[in-house]
Amino acid sequence: MDRILRGACAFGQSGGPTAVINSSVYGVIKAAFDEPNITRVLGAAHGIRGVLGDDFYDLGKEDPYELSLLPGTPSSELGSVRYKLADPEQNDKDFVRLLEIFKKRDVRYFFCIGGNDTMDTCEKISRYTNNAGYECRVIGIPKTIDNDLFGTDHCPGFGSAAKYIATSCMEVAKDARVYDTGMITVMEIMGRHAGWLTGSAALAAKAGSGPDFIFLPEAEFDPEKFFDKIKTHYEKTGNVFVAVSEGIRDHNGKFISEYFAGMISEKDAFGHLQLGGVAVNLAAEAKRRTGAKVRGIELSLLQRCASHLSSKTDVDEAFEAGKAAVEHAVAGETGKMVAFERAGGKNDYSCKIKLIPLSEVANLEKKVPAEWITPEGDNVTEEFIDYVMPLIQGEPEHVLENSLPRYARLKKFRV
Amino acid sequence: MDRILRGACAFGQSGGPTAVINSSVYGVIKAAFDEPNITRVLGAAHGIRGVLGDDFYDLGKEDPYELSLLPGTPSSELGSVRYKLADPEQNDKDFVRLLEIFKKRDVRYFFCIGGNDTMDTCEKISRYTNNAGYECRVIGIPKTIDNDLFGTDHCPGFGSAAKYIATSCMEVAKDARVYDTGMITVMEIMGRHAGWLTGSAALAAKAGSGPDFIFLPEAEFDPEKFFDKIKTHYEKTGNVFVAVSEGIRDHNGKFISEYFAGMISEKDAFGHLQLGGVAVNLAAEAKRRTGAKVRGIELSLLQRCASHLSSKTDVDEAFEAGKAAVEHAVAGETGKMVAFERAGGKNDYSCKIKLIPLSEVANLEKKVPAEWITPEGDNVTEEFIDYVMPLIQGEPEHVLENSLPRYARLKKFRV
Numbered sequence: 001m002d003r004i005l006r007g008a009c010a011f012g013q014s015g016g017p018t019a020v021i022n023s024s025v026y027g028v029i030k031a032a033f034d035e036p037n038i039t040r041v042l043g044a045a046h047g048i049r050g051v052l053g054d055d056f057y058d059l060g061k062e063d064p065y066e067l068s069l070l071p072g073t074p075s076s077e078l079g080s081v082r083y084k085l086a087d088p089e090q091n092d093k094d095f096v097r098l099l100e101i102f103k104k105r106d107v108r109y110f111f112c113i114g115g116n117d118t119m120d121t122c123e124k125i126s127r128y129t130n131n132a133g134y135e136c137r138v139i140g141i142p143k144t145i146d147n148d149l150f151g152t153d154h155c156p157g158f159g160s161a162a163k164y165i166a167t168s169c170m171e172v173a174k175d176a177r178v179y180d181t182g183m184i185t186v187m188e189i190m191g192r193h194a195g196w197l198t199g200s201a202a203l204a205a206k207a208g209s210g211p212d213f214i215f216l217p218e219a220e221f222d223p224e225k226f227f228d229k230i231k232t233h234y235e236k237t238g239n240v241f242v243a244v245s246e247g248i249r250d251h252n253g254k255f256i257s258e259y260f261a262g263m264i265s266e267k268d269a270f271g272h273l274q275l276g277g278v279a280v281n282l283a284a285e286a287k288r289r290t291g292a293k294v295r296g297i298e299l300s301l302l303q304r305c306a307s308h309l310s311s312k313t314d315v316d317e318a319f320e321a322g323k324a325a326v327e328h329a330v331a332g333e334t335g336k337m338v339a340f341e342r343a344g345g346k347n348d349y350s351c352k353i354k355l356i357p358l359s360e361v362a363n364l365e366k367k368v369p370a371e372w373i374t375p376e377g378d379n380v381t382e383e384f385i386d387y388v389m390p391l392i393q394g395e396p397e398h399v400l401e402n403s404l405p406r407y408a409r410l411k412k413f414r415v
Numbered sequence: 416m417d418r419i420l421r422g423a424c425a426f427g428q429s430g431g432p433t434a435v436i437n438s439s440v441y442g443v444i445k446a447a448f449d450e451p452n453i454t455r456v457l458g459a460a461h462g463i464r465g466v467l468g469d470d471f472y473d474l475g476k477e478d479p480y481e482l483s484l485l486p487g488t489p490s491s492e493l494g495s496v497r498y499k500l501a502d503p504e505q506n507d508k509d510f511v512r513l514l515e516i517f518k519k520r521d522v523r524y525f526f527c528i529g530g531n532d533t534m535d536t537c538e539k540i541s542r543y544t545n546n547a548g549y550e551c552r553v554i555g556i557p558k559t560i561d562n563d564l565f566g567t568d569h570c571p572g573f574g575s576a577a578k579y580i581a582t583s584c585m586e587v588a589k590d591a592r593v594y595d596t597g598m599i600t601v602m603e604i605m606g607r608h609a610g611w612l613t614g615s616a617a618l619a620a621k622a623g624s625g626p627d628f629i630f631l632p633e634a635e636f637d638p639e640k641f642f643d644k645i646k647t648h649y650e651k652t653g654n655v656f657v658a659v660s661e662g663i664r665d666h667n668g669k670f671i672s673e674y675f676a677g678m679i680s681e682k683d684a685f686g687h688l689q690l691g692g693v694a695v696n697l698a699a700e701a702k703r704r705t706g707a708k709v710r711g712i713e714l715s716l717l718q719r720c721a722s723h724l725s726s727k728t729d730v731d732e733a734f735e736a737g738k739a740a741v742e743h744a745v746a747g748e749t750g751k752m753v754a755f756e757r758a759g760g761k762n763d764y765s766c767k768i769k770l771i772p773l774s775e776v777a778n779l780e781k782k783v784p785a786e787w788i789t790p791e792g793d794n795v796t797e798e799f800i801d802y803v804m805p806l807i808q809g810e811p812e813h814v815l816e817n818s819l820p821r822y823a824r825l826k827k828f829r830v
Contacts, residue, residue, distance in 0.1 A: 017593045046595045075589035082594070166819055167723050174490035174822070175720040178432050179497070180461045185716075207819045260688055273675055274699035274711075276691035284689035296689075300712045301600075305590040308582050308724060311818065393818045403726065403808045404581055404622045407589070 003332060005135060006037045007108025012044035012051060013076035013143075014114030014121070018157030019164075019307045020318040021143045022408070023071035024113045025078065027322025028141070029059055035330050038109060042415060046079035047112065048121055052094060054101050061413045069408035071315050072399055074307035077408060085121050088128045095128045102129070102136055105415070109137050109329050113322070115144035115155075116363055119337055123358035126335040137334035139325040140358055143318070145304045147196035150364035151356045152339035156321055157304075159314030159391035162200035164306040165189055165299065166392065169204035169211055172297065173241050181293065182238040184230060184286045188279035188298040192247040192255075193217055195368045196388075197303070199380040201243035203392065206385050212240055217247035218368050219377030221256055226282070227289050229378065234290050246278055256282075308405060312394025317351060324353045337361050349390030418747065420550060422523025423455040425471065427462035428491035428558075429529030429536070433572030434579075434722045435733040436558045437823070438486035439528045440493065442737025443556070444474055450745050453524060457830060461494035462527065463536055467509060469516050471830045484823035486730050487814055489722035492823060500536050503543040510543040517544070517551055520830070524552050524744050528737070530559035530570075531778055534752055538773035541750040552749035554740040555773055558733070560719045562611035565779035566771045567754035571736055572719075574729030574806035577615035579721040580604060580714065581807065584619035584626060587712065588656050596708065597653040599645060599701045603694035603713040607662040607670075608632055610783045611803075612718065614795040616658035618807065621800050627655055632662035633783050634792030636671055641697070642704050644793065649705050661693055671697075723820060727809025732766060739768045752776050764805030 009032045013021055025043070032041045043057040044050030057078065059067070070077060088095045101107070110125060112118050119140045126138035142149050147158035169187065176185040189198040195216025204210025212233055215221055221244075233240045248256045260281045275281070280296035287294040321338045328336070336355035343350045372384040399406045424447045428436055440458070447456045458472040459465030472493065474482070485492060503510045516522070525540060527533050534555045541553035557564050562573035584602065591600040604613040610631025619625025627648055630636055636659075648655045663671045675696045690696070695711035702709040736753045743751070751770035758765045787799040814821045 017590050049595065073589070074586050075593045079595060080593045082596075163818065168717055168721075170820055170822070171489050171720040171722060172716050174488070175432050175716045178490050178495045180464065180494060181497075203819065207816065207821075208824070209822060274691045274696045276689045276695060280691060281689045295716060297715045297717070298713065299717075301587050301590045301710065302583055302712070302714075302717070305586040306583075307586060389817060395815075395818065400810075401622065402804060403578065403810065404618065405585055406622075407585070407624060409623070 004037055005108050005137065006039065007106045008040040008042055009038045009109035009111070009326065010042040010044055010051065010056065010105065010107045011111035011113070012047035013078050013080050014047040014112055014118040015080060015082065015144065016304060017075035017080060018143055018145050018304055019074045019160040019310045020071070020156055020315050021113055022073045022077045023315045023318035024141050024143060024156060024322035026067060026070040027319040028111055028326055029067060031323040031326035035326065037330060039106070042105060042107070043078045047081040048083050048085065049081045051101055052097050054104070056105070056415045057412045058415045062410055066408045066410055069399060069406060071319060072307055072396065072405065073407040074305040077410060084117055085124050088124055098125065099129065099132055099134055102134065107136060111139050111141055111325050113141040113143045115146070115149060116365065119358055120362040123362045126358060137329040139329050139333065140337040141321050141325050142337060142339065145197060146191055146194055148194040148365045148367065149361060150366050151337065151361040153342040153351065154340055154391055156314060156318035158196060160306065160310035161197055161303050162203070162388050163311045163392035164303050164309045165197055165200045166203035167309055168299065169201045169243065170207060170209040173204060173209040173211065176241055176295065177239050182234065184234060184240045184283060184290065184292045184294045186279045186283040186286070186296050187211065187243045188246055188277055188296070189243055190299065190303055191217060191245045193365055193367070195245050198243055198245035199368060199384050200388050202380045202385055203388060211243040213242045213378045214380060215242070215244045215248050215378065216368055216373060217245045217249060218370065219373050220251050221248040222251065227286060230286050231290050234292055244278055244282065248278065308398065310396060311392045312396045313391055315396045320353060328355055346386040346389055419452055420523050420552065421452045421454065422521045423457055424453045424524035424526070424741065425457040425459055425466065425520065425522045426526035426528070427459035427465060428493050428495050429462040429527055429533040430495060430497065430559065431719060432490035432495060433558055433560050433719055434489045434575040434725045435486070435571055435730050436528055437488045437492045438730045438733035439556050439558060439571060439737035441482060441485040442734040443526055443741055444482060446738040446741035450741065452745060454521070457520060457522070458493045462496040463498050463500065464496045466516060467512050469519070471520065472827045473830045476828045477825055481823045481825055484814055484821060486734060487722055487811065487820065488822040489720040492825060499532055500539050503539055513540065514544065514547055514549055517549065522551060526554050526556055526740050528556040528558045530561065530564060531780065534773055535777040538777045541773060552744040554744050554748065555752040556736050556740050557752060557754065560612060561606055561609055563609040563780045563782065564776060565781050566752065566776040568757040568766065569755060569806055571729060571733035573611060575721065575725040576612055576718050577618070577803050578726045578807035579718050579724045580612055580615045581618035582724055583714065584616045584658065585622055585624040588619060588624040588626065591656055591710065592654050597649065599649060599655045599698060599705065599707045599709045601694045601698040601701070601711050602626065602658045603661055603692055603711070604658055605714065605718055606632060606660045608780055608782070610660050613658055613660035614783060614799050615803050617795045617800055618803060626658040628657045628793045629795060630657070630659045630663050630793065631783055631788060632660045632664060633785065634788050635666050636663040637666065642701060645701050646705050649707055659693055659697065663693065723813065725811055726807045727811045728806055730811045735768060743770055761801040761804055
């Protein structure tokens with residue numbers, strides 16, 4: 001296993017960006033620069049598409065200061081991609097090409113930072129190169145704000161998004177309760193299948209200024225019960241603040257958002273009009289049922305790229321994940337994903353890195369456990385809060401210029 | 416003018432909240448505590464409504480530490496109100512009541528923190544009490560994220576909102592350009608009549624990661640030209656990011672948002688569906704015209720209560736405005752609004768406080784000057800950026816607990 005393997009390392013970023021995915025990039029780069037057997041560090045432009053197109057940046061040529069700004073730079077600096085490789089047994093066209101490129105560039109180490117689909121890609125590449133007798137060590141580095149990767153306690157990117165959501169909910173809760181004339185606020189949070197992000201709104205309530213109710217995709221959403229609950233609370237307190245996941249579904253498993261999707265072809269100056277999303281529509285219906293002033297807010301892209309509010313724990317762990325991938329690969333590991341194992345409880349959190357086989361994680365989703373959701377399905381429990389709280393801790397040092405973020409400016413020299 | 420006047424001071428907050436309006440509250444409180452002739456400091460619950468309802472909090476009884484957290488606490492801590500007093504010459508009912516309460520509580524100093532309507536309220540109260548021969552010194556303290564108050568270089572609340580908008584645009588610009596498959600992003604920013612907030616998105620572009628085009632309410636919005644511009648830019652670069660004001664209007668002066676307002680009574684599980692706002696609809700139409708992937712984002716309440724990203728300059732100036740109001744009133748001033756006068760340019764900004772008669776500012780709106788908007792009406796000029804940049808500078812010390820904001824927790828003892 002610890003045979004010395006000399007060659008280039010290539011890596012890419014994949015799927016939706018996060019506030020800290022570039023911190024993992026920096027972890028890979030730093031570790032790779034330190035390894036004498038890694039001859040060159042190649043960043044694939046737009047992930048696997050860059051690999052197949054032989055489109056790489058030579059990161060060894062970048063200014064070290066600019067690279068050091070990567071952990072504070074949101075989104076995927078090398079570009080991202082959504083491209084699912086076929087099964088090599090069914091269609092090996094992409095793999096033949098990939099192997100050709102790997103040989104051309106002497107790529108002996110391959111890393112990909114991403115979510116479920118990325119781990120599937122890594123697994124296939126690992127299997128294919130292995131079967132082809134080409135030695136290349138492949139390690140997946142987890143990343144997803146959704147926190148739905150299997151086999152790891154949590155995923156880099158989640159903690160910072162959760163912190164942004166909790167902080168924003170605290171602020172909106174303050175704003176939404178300012179008038180004495182009543183208000184119903186519905187906030188829509190990402191997470192189509194898993195409620196980790198939406199549940200993080202509970203940290204705001206825990207801190208004294210947050211939503212009254214929280215609805216996750218894991219609990220069946222009953223519109224009638226929902227509006228009854230809101231109406232009752234509104235009549236009692238004059239104010240309701242609800243957080244809902246974009247992925248809430250009714251008893252038929254149909255996304256509530258699907259009721260609101262699509263266009264209405266009523267002619268006007270613009271020809272067509274676009275329907276609002278879950279928050280706007282639930283808010284509008286709440287208005288009809290209560291007469292209250294309402295506000296629907298969608299956190300949209302803001303929640304996944306808010307580096308200015310990132311968690312130091314998350315930034316550091318993302319870096320360590322990237323670094324560990326390189327170090328373990330050099331030590332002989334392949335076909336694995338970097339994962340986190342939590343030690344300690346809510347007051348003495350620590351986290352260590354382990355490796356798990358890619359074949360065990362690819363295409364599986366980790367959802368919020370049923371016992372962490374209230375029996376009414378309208379909030380999360382203390383256990384959920386205790387799980388998330390350590391992940392949002394700490395503030396990294398923010399590099400600013402004129403009080404605005406100073407992001408990395410890479411030259412991106414093509415090889 | 417400098418006759419000693421002894422009595423209680425009352426004050427309230429009014430209109431839409433901001434990230435720093437509570438900093439002005441703290442300025443008022445601190446200065447009032449220091450004045451031997453101010454016998455009591457009364458905070459009106461929900462502004463003028465609290466005054467009319469004799470509903471005051473005795474702020475002298477609060478824990479000083481909790482009060483010291485006010486500058487970092489968003490929204491209006493004493494509660495806000497939207498209530499326009501009648502003209503006392505037309506209907507003096509409210510004023511008779513107000514005078515009764517002022518006499519009952521021995522209120523000799525009255526301050527109100529707010530925008531245009533608030534200055535109108537202050538002006539009427541000042542005039543009425545004066546005509547009634549009841550000595551009460553009235554000073555208005557400016558506050559509005561919209562920055563549209565007349566007679567002052569800028570308004571407390573604007574700088575922090577501008578900083579939030581610029582930072583968020585930087586992050587979204589990074590995220591929206593991550594794929595190589597193209598994307599059109601439309602961001603909707605507050606400001607129904609004035610484009611100060613929307614124009615602040617240009618600070619993001621100036622910092623290297625921001626919108627390509629910016630549309631303000633001050634420039635006529637031509638939908639056809641807008642979509643042509645977007646289409647051309649999309650075909651050239653594969654990516655477009657536009658910031659639009661919620662208040663953009665067509666050549667008839669009709670708000671673009673009005674085309675999208677209201678309900679569509681098409682039956683479905685929810686009975687009715689709600690249309691999206693300006694951003695969602697412009698994005699949808701851009702999609703139809705280009706085939707691009709699109710995203711409409713509305714900054715909504717987030718932009719006006721983001722204390723976590725406040726400008727130290729703004730927090731400090733808001734405090735000074737509150738403090739100055741008290742000091743000037745004690746010195747004999749009345750019927751005035753606190754205003755800012757800028758000295759220096761973009762690199763040596765400083766700001767001093769002056770007083771202007773309330774009658775000169777009430778009900779007037781300050782718009783973005785035409786010469787600060789590009790001839791095409793699709794962006795702002797360097798002069799605009801130079802004007803805003805000093806106002807977003809500096810980071811206040813954020814008091815955190817578990818890495819989440821620790822807001823003031825007032826006991827609110829009723830008098």
